[in-house]
Amino acid sequence: MLKKERHDFIMRQINLHNRVLTSDLVQLLNVSEDTIRRDLQELVDDGLLFKVHGGALSKSYHSSFDDSTVYARDSKIIIAKKAISLIKDGMVVLIGGGTTIIEFVKQLPQNIAATFFTISPLVAVELAKYNNVEVILIGGLFSKNSQITYGGHVISQLAEIKADLCLMGTSAIHHEEGLTDTDWEINQLKKAMIACSKKTAVLCISEKLDITLRLKVCPIESISYLVTELEKGHGLLEGYRQKRAEIL
Amino acid sequence: MLKKERHDFIMRQINLHNRVLTSDLVQLLNVSEDTIRRDLQELVDDGLLFKVHGGALSKSYHSSFDDSTVYARDSKIIIAKKAISLIKDGMVVLIGGGTTIIEFVKQLPQNIAATFFTISPLVAVELAKYNNVEVILIGGLFSKNSQITYGGHVISQLAEIKADLCLMGTSAIHHEEGLTDTDWEINQLKKAMIACSKKTAVLCISEKLDITLRLKVCPIESISYLVTELEKGHGLLEGYRQKRAEIL
DNA sequence: ATAAAACACGCATAATCACGCACTTTACTT
DNA sequence: AAGTAAAGTGCGTGATTATGCGTGTTTTAT
Secondary structure, three states: OOOHHHHHHHHHHHHHEEEEEEEHHHHHHHHHHHHHHHHHHHHOHHHHHHEEOOOOEEEEOOOOOOOOOOOOOHHHHHHHHHHHOOOOOEEEEEOOOOHHHHHHHOOOOOOOEEEEEOOOOOHHHOOOOOEEEEEEOOEEEEEEOOEEEEEHHEEEEEEOOOOOEEOOOOOOOOOOOOOEEEHHHHHHHHHHHHHHHHEEEEEEHHHOOOOOOOEEEEEHHHHEEEEOOOOOOOHHHHHHOOOOHHHO | OOOOHHHHHHHHHHHHHHHHEHHHHHHHOOOHHHHHHHHHHHHHHHHEEEEEEOEEEEHHHHHHHHHHHHHHHHHHHHHHHHHHHHOOOOOOEEOOOOOHHHHHHHHHHOOOEEEEEOOOOHHHHHHHOOOEEEEOOOOEEEOOOOOOOOOHHHHHOOOOOOEEEEOOOOOOEOOOEEEOOOHHHHHHHHHHHHHHHEEEEOOOOOHHEEEOOOEEEEEEHHOOHHHHEOOOOOOHHHHOOOOOEEEE
């Protein structure tokens, strides 16, 4: 069989099943592994597919998300790195949505081993890239604005969960008023999330500190960890340092 | 034998088999390799075929190969446009995952008004862009491979739904064997999806026609609509036309 | 931590190719 | 009819390409 014919065959398989295994191709085409690897490499060079350990994936299936346009991305990465230390192997983690959280998920070490419950499809997709992670997506009505599931169905499912840790972003946090928000549904949701977790960590960039919005989610005492991009001793954190929450 | 005769012979072989090997032609025509190479080169110069190491391929074969990703996308867009007619305002639609389905969702008219249940986070995110659409994401274990939710929890939730229409892609469809798949969980899932919908539409590119995989999802009789990029009267659809399914 | 699988790299080999040259055939001129 | 230019063909030689194997490394799974 000619090389081009093999390439064609491989691309057909890719378009059909979105992925191919090197070992399968070796059998189907009756050539050595090296030849298949070389074929795959050439197709990669032509930009026709995406190579991974064990085979190759369709290009269209895996090129969907844009990294660059996230606001205050650097700060969020700093926050993410700090927050990683909160996750221990085997933990059951309940995790929210929002850009800060997504950045956190992207920064997780590749070998992380834990169970994640999430209400955010985007977080679920990111988490799925980790082999030792089990992802449970909590279903329900899907919010167009915040890209998370919400509503009674979500809350009743949350009630059945007992998580070791809850990670969430926030619109506002204040050292006296605690966590607040503007949206009634999200408010309810966050309450439920906090209620079903032993500990709660809030990840937020410093510009959301000392802001109060209309609806109260919980007092500052309900928060176990506060993670910002600031140094532990930064002045802005003074008011929070006196509370129970640990500051990272 | 004259040069012209050899050229004709070569072109006949090309049209017959889509390919020729230099070595075969040497034997068949009883001339030296050089002569064959020169012949092939002249045919290439005339734009009649495409030369590769070891022989030559038909021009059409090559063109259907090099832009295969674009080709597949075009097909999927054609499929999407056809399938849109199945959605009526106010319908409750159950929709699966996969690239064909995602392309379908992207093609929906902006003013579409319906309720969508889905097991695919990516589909949910796309659907959320339509103002008059209500999206319910069915939660459960999240599959790393297929980027959909699956497992018992999903299936039990599906059992509570009664949808007007179910839209799904497929890995394989055969006019005798019906819908088949390779993955046990996805198999179960699809069965459940079909069971809870009044009608089922299968969206698939023609390359997936007449393929049978290991696990049976349902007989062809369970499918209400078959949507491919082919014309209604295309020969490949003959076997399906005799079944109950309506072909779009 | 460990073993198995998948991988990358260099090398050897065989097939395929390109090019120059010589020889033959063809076709055209005188 | 003979001469001649042009085209066609085959062969030798060295270059290029394709492939498989061995070895050691990386990745993955347990």
